[in-house]
Amino acid sequence: MTQGTGNAAAVGEYIAAAVDLVKTYNQGETQVRALDGVTVGFARAQFTAIAGPSGSGKSTLMHCMAGLDAATSGHIALDGTQLNGLSDRALTRVRRDKVGFVFQSFNLLPQLTALENIALPVTMSGRRLDRDLLDHLVGVLGIGNRMSHRPSELSGGQQQRVALARALVARPAVVFADEPTGNLDSRSGTEVLDFLRRSVRDLGQTVVMVTHDPRAAAYADRVLVLADGRIVDDVDTASGSDVTLALGTVGRAG
Numbered sequence: 001m002t003q004g005t006g007n008a009a010a011v012g013e014y015i016a017a018a019v020d021l022v023k024t025y026n027q028g029e030t031q032v033r034a035l036d037g038v039t040v041g042f043a044r045a046q047f048t049a050i051a052g053p054s055g056s057g058k059s060t061l062m063h064c065m066a067g068l069d070a071a072t073s074g075h076i077a078l079d080g081t082q083l084n085g086l087s088d089r090a091l092t093r094v095r096r097d098k099v100g101f102v103f104q105s106f107n108l109l110p111q112l113t114a115l116e117n118i119a120l121p122v123t124m125s126g127r128r129l130d131r132d133l134l135d136h137l138v139g140v141l142g143i144g145n146r147m148s149h150r151p152s153e154l155s156g157g158q159q160q161r162v163a164l165a166r167a168l169v170a171r172p173a174v175v176f177a178d179e180p181t182g183n184l185d186s187r188s189g190t191e192v193l194d195f196l197r198r199s200v201r202d203l204g205q206t207v208v209m210v211t212h213d214p215r216a217a218a219y220a221d222r223v224l225v226l227a228d229g230r231i232v233d234d235v236d237t238a239s240g241s242d243v244t245l246a247l248g249t250v251g252r253a254g
């Protein structure tokens with residue numbers, strides 16, 4: 001089998017996939033290889049955590065796969081669309097139609113109410129808001145009585161729950177979350193992780209979450225571990241493998 005055919009087959013099984021992904025950044029005189037040949041596929045309706053130390057390339061991988069940033073070389077497919085060589089405009093459309101984002105800093109628009117923030121991505125793309133799904137999400141997230149509030153009137157945990165509703169209400173192919181619990185207290189963080197896990201189980205949502213926190217990673221079905229821009233471990237948490245051990249955060253027994 002030729003290389004090209006193999007890549008196409010590998011990409012086909014997954015809702016999102018990358019093949020031989022390389023991303024370099026210029027930092028003054030030197031070049032940083034943030035991604036050093038990453039090949040990975042994300043299965044539909046699975047919760048994947050991308051873990052690893054700071055600077056290992058987690059955010060870069062997420063940004064490239066979500067169409068937020070262009071890779072230096074390699075191939076990316078997202079829900080049947082090849083991202084390579086797309087114009088900025090086409091890439092914007094892919095992001096809008098196929099991706100839901102959750103960021104560490106919530107990224108809500110301050111002048112809009114919670115409800116307006118949630119509805120914005122759908123209305124901007126000219127689609128109809130799915131009221132039943134909205135009601136379901138708002139109910140599960142417990143933010144029904146906050147819909148007319150502006151972000152400044154909400155706690156961090158409430159803001160992130162609004163951001164979660166915004167990310168899911170458009171039924172994106174993939175929800176990408178970058179350190180979604182990074183700015184939250186542990187109770188709010190647990191609520192966010194529980195919700196993400198539940199959205200995979202109950203709604204069949206595909207979720208890819210970047211985290212450096214082993215406790216957060218343990219909520220996922222699968223944990224990819226990055227180091228220096230490469231995948232160094234790929235743990236199926238359902239198999240009973242110890243995530244914290246895989247992440248090297250606990251000492252060797254004995």
Ligand SMILES: Nc1ncnc2c1ncn2[C@@H]1O[C@H](COP(=O)(O)OP(=O)(O)O)[C@@H](O)[C@H]1O
Nearest residue numbers: 025026027032034053054055056057058059060
């Ligand atoms: N915009 C950028 N310009 C230059 N270097 C960058 C940029 N973004 C990331 N990097 C570098 O790429 C590497 C990976 O960064 P990143 O993907 O943010 O890691 P992580 O999310 O795992 O902390 C780091 O060495 C970082 O300094």
Ligand SMILES: [Mg+2]
Nearest residue numbers: 058059060210
């Ligand atoms: Mg990061």
